[in-house]
Amino acid sequence: MTGAARIQPVTHPPGPSRNALKGTDPGRRGRGANGSTGWFGAALVAPACLVLLIVLVLPSLFAFAYSFLKLNYTAPQGFGGLTNWNRAVFQPEMVGLLVRTAVFVAGSVALTIAVSLPIAHFLDRIGNRISTILQLVVIIPWVMSSIVAALLFRWTMLENIGIVSFIAEHLGAGWDPLLSPTQSMISMIVVASWRTAGFAVLLLLAGFKGVDRQLYESARIDGASRFQEFRYVALPGIRTQLIIVTVVLFMSNLNNVEVPLTVTNGGPGDATMVLPLRIYELAFSKFDFGGATAMAAAAMLLNVALVVVYLRLTFRKR
Amino acid sequence: MWTFLDPTASDPRSQVLASIIKSFEADNPGVTIQVVSKPYQTLTSAFLSAATAGNAPDITWTVLDDLSTVVGQNSLVDLSSSGAFPASDTSDFSVWDQLKVNGKGPYGVVMSLNYFGLLYRTDLLKKAGLTANDLSTWDGFASAVKKLTDSATGVTGFGQAYAGPQGDPQIMVPMTLDSQDSMFTSDGKANWDTQAAVAALKYETDLVSSGATSKSAAQWQPNDLYDQFAAGRIAIINGASTRVSTMQGQIGADKVGYAPYPSTTGTAGRMFSGWSVGVWQGSKNKEAAEKFVAYLASKDSDKLWADKAGQIPGRKSTLESDTSLPDYIKTAAEGVAKNGWRPPLDVSTAGWIDDVNEAAQNVVLNGQAPEAALKASVEKFNAAQSK
Numbered sequence: 005m006t007g008a009a010r011i012q013p014v015t016h017p018p019g020p021s022r023n024a025l026k027g028t029d030p031g032r033r034g035r036g037a038n039g040s041t042g043w044f045g046a047a048l049v050a051p052a053c054l055v056l057l058i059v060l061v062l063p064s065l066f067a068f069a070y071s072f073l074k075l076n077y078t079a080p081q082g083f084g085g086l087t088n089w090n091r092a093v094f095q096p097e098m099v100g101l102l103v104r105t106a107v108f109v110a111g112s113v114a115l116t117i118a119v120s121l122p123i124a125h126f127l128d129r130i131g132n133r134i135s136t137i138l139q140l141v142v143i144i145p146w147v148m149s150s151i152v153a154a155l156l157f158r159w160t161m162l163e164n165i166g167i168v169s170f171i172a173e174h175l176g177a178g179w180d181p182l183l184s185p186t187q188s189m190i191s192m193i194v195v196a197s198w199r200t201a202g203f204a205v206l207l208l209l210a211g212f213k214g215v216d217r218q219l220y221e222s223a224r225i226d227g228a229s230r231f232q233e234f235r236y237v238a239l240p241g242i243r244t245q246l247i248i249v250t251v252v253l254f255m256s257n258l259n260n261v262e263v264p265l266t267v268t269n270g271g272p273g274d275a276t277m278v279l280p281l282r283i284y285e286l287a288f289s290k291f292d293f294g295g296a297t298a299m300a301a302a303a304m305l306l307n308v309a310l311v312v313v314y315l316r317l318t319f320r321k322r
Numbered sequence: 323m324w325t326f327l328d329p330t331a332s333d334p335r336s337q338v339l340a341s342i343i344k345s346f347e348a349d350n351p352g353v354t355i356q357v358v359s360k361p362y363q364t365l366t367s368a369f370l371s372a373a374t375a376g377n378a379p380d381i382t383w384t385v386l387d388d389l390s391t392v393v394g395q396n397s398l399v400d401l402s403s404s405g406a407f408p409a410s411d412t413s414d415f416s417v418w419d420q421l422k423v424n425g426k427g428p429y430g431v432v433m434s435l436n437y438f439g440l441l442y443r444t445d446l447l448k449k450a451g452l453t454a455n456d457l458s459t460w461d462g463f464a465s466a467v468k469k470l471t472d473s474a475t476g477v478t479g480f481g482q483a484y485a486g487p488q489g490d491p492q493i494m495v496p497m498t499l500d501s502q503d504s505m506f507t508s509d510g511k512a513n514w515d516t517q518a519a520v521a522a523l524k525y526e527t528d529l530v531s532s533g534a535t536s537k538s539a540a541q542w543q544p545n546d547l548y549d550q551f552a553a554g555r556i557a558i559i560n561g562a563s564t565r566v567s568t569m570q571g572q573i574g575a576d577k578v579g580y581a582p583y584p585s586t587t588g589t590a591g592r593m594f595s596g597w598s599v600g601v602w603q604g605s606k607n608k609e610a611a612e613k614f615v616a617y618l619a620s621k622d623s624d625k626l627w628a629d630k631a632g633q634i635p636g637r638k639s640t641l642e643s644d645t646s647l648p649d650y651i652k653t654a655a656e657g658v659a660k661n662g663w664r665p666p667l668d669v670s671t672a673g674w675i676d677d678v679n680e681a682a683q684n685v686v687l688n689g690q691a692p693e694a695a696l697k698a699s700v701e702k703f704n705a706a707q708s709k
Binding site: 076077078079080162182183265268269271272273285287288289290291292293 | 363364366367371373374388391395485486488537538540541542546670672673680684687688706
């Protein structure tokens with residue numbers, strides 16, 4: 005029997021129970037019952053809620069409502085029913101658009117996590133000083149303006165100008181990152197992942213830091229290899245952080261317009277035309293604000309629905 | 323005022339704008355011009371939103387392609403009845419009636435006039451034993467760019483850029499206009515799936531398959547062309563007259579020439595573009611705003627724009643009297659006055675250039691036949707427009 009077969013995933017100390025989160029945990033009911041802590045907490049979060057209401061909730065609701073109005077460019081001209089939706093959303097082109105968006109989002113999230121997980125784990129296991137320096141290095145792409153980052157990549161990939169194309173040409177690789185539909189999509193995924201990997205590394209590293217060191221020691225005593233430590237001790241310990249990273253990356257890529265716009269602008273042809281870029285094109289190139297609003301409202305619903313499904317599936321497994 | 327220029331910047335156009343504002347404020351005590359500089363791609367949409375919200379600027383710059391869109395929302399003042407523009411003066415403008423929409427207007431004065439044509443490297447042409455005269459016919463042009471292409475030195479003869487957003491018209495547009503009056507039908511629908519347009523697209527994309535234009539045209543945006551041109555890797559590029567002075571400043575005035583597109587007739591329409599400076603319909607300072615717009619396009623200002631910022635004069639009198647104008651500006655100004663063509667303003671034509679260029683992309687990358695690519699492009703444009 006191998007070591008891998010004997011080792012079972014570690015059960016980490018549980019976080020707050022679901023009842024606790026709902027406020028029905030008997031252990032917490034006592035403090036909330038007198039009301040003082042509850043009101044104090046509400047007062048503390050109220051300013052943040054107010055800001056979110058003004059800058060996030062209300063504009064979203066307005067956008068949703070606007071999608072049902074007849075618009076003369078940006079000026080409302082009365083109720084339009086589903087006209088904007090029929091024109092922009094319920095169209096055959098949406099199928100291709102959603103497929104390309106799914107490929108981009110899934111590819112970017114998967115690549116980012118695949119790259120950032122081992123990096124975060126490595127940073128957790130090395131000395132503090134080196135780890136700090138490396139953390140600063142990996143966060144650089146995240147703090148850079150995404151337009152600047154995407155432009156830099158575009159220049160490196162341009163045929164005849166870019167260093168990537170130059171190297172590929174001299175290696176005989178025949179790689180045209182922005183001329184072939186498939187390679188353009190890959191290029192876009194790489195750029196988006198490069199930009200967000202630093203964020204993912206930091207969040208996952210925070211998770212790894214919270215894993216009890218004694219669990220690693222126990223695993224080693226049981227004969228676990230480095231990979232087995234990672235797979236059966238570390239990974240279950242960062243489940244919450246992994247969920248947060250996945251959700252944030254998912255939404256960030258689903259709404260990412262800067263990278264597609266700057267790197268490929270949807271080309272060649274329609275090969276990398278994704279949902280947010282199409283919304284941008286409708287609004288700012290074609291001035292079809294009604295159609296763009298309907299598509300943006302649909303994208304918002306898609307965002308919410310997919311995140312809810314993901315979270316439900318994740319918590320069900322727990 | 324909203325504009326893409328920044329009076330605090332050091333480029334010639336911004337400097338001229340700053341100087342005109344200073345003079346106007348000195349001549350009109352109590353009036354202050356506050357400038358908000360915005361990226362040119364977002365000016366129209368920002369203005370449309372601001373006008374709807376009731377907080378737009380008194381004056382805005384609108385790219386000509388978007389003028390009908392802005393007028394369609396009733397956001398600009400009709401200047402025909404403005405006291406700031408007497409008929410005796412407006413007859414001097416080379417572009418005045420072209421800014422009318424549905425018979426009304428004009429809705430602004432033209433600034434930063436731009437005439438598309440060919441920018442060429444004089445040093446590379448000379449090395450190949452060619453002159454600008456060799457570029458005056460389509461056959462001559464095709465031979466010249468093939469001769470200029472040299473795989474040993476990595477120089478390609480002709481640069482094109484099909485990628486957007488908001489790309490430039492490529493040579494199939496002037497070639498098509500050699501055989502038809504407009505790229506649009508009389509009711510504003512796309513008219514670039516004609517026999518002439520198919521032949522023009524074939525000519526344009528054959529340059530790619532022959533190697534005289536790099537296949538990278540499919541991914542290049544206009545700015546990439548200027549970079550390649552400045553680096554001496556492309557001998558001739560499809561470009562805008564407003565870029566000549568910048569290119570000359572970058573690599574030397576003696577190395578950059580400007581020529582009109584080849585032509586079979588010599589009188590066919592050639593596309594111009596530019597910016598319309600207009601007054602917001604909801605402005606509370608309409609009179610002062612109209613006065614400033616008129617000042618911006620006055621004879622003195624027009625000369626300043628031409629002499630100090632290398633702009634095509636907007637007035638016939640400037641073109642006739644200003645002997646110090648460089649040849650390329652005279653060529654472009656005469657082109658606008660005699661052969662100037664632009665898309666109709668009575669309907670929205672937003673995005674038409676990107677749609678035409680997408681057809682070229684599909685021919686070059688996906689091997690589509692020019693007929694099929696243009697048919698799809700026309701259907702796409704017309705469908706979007708009818709929405």
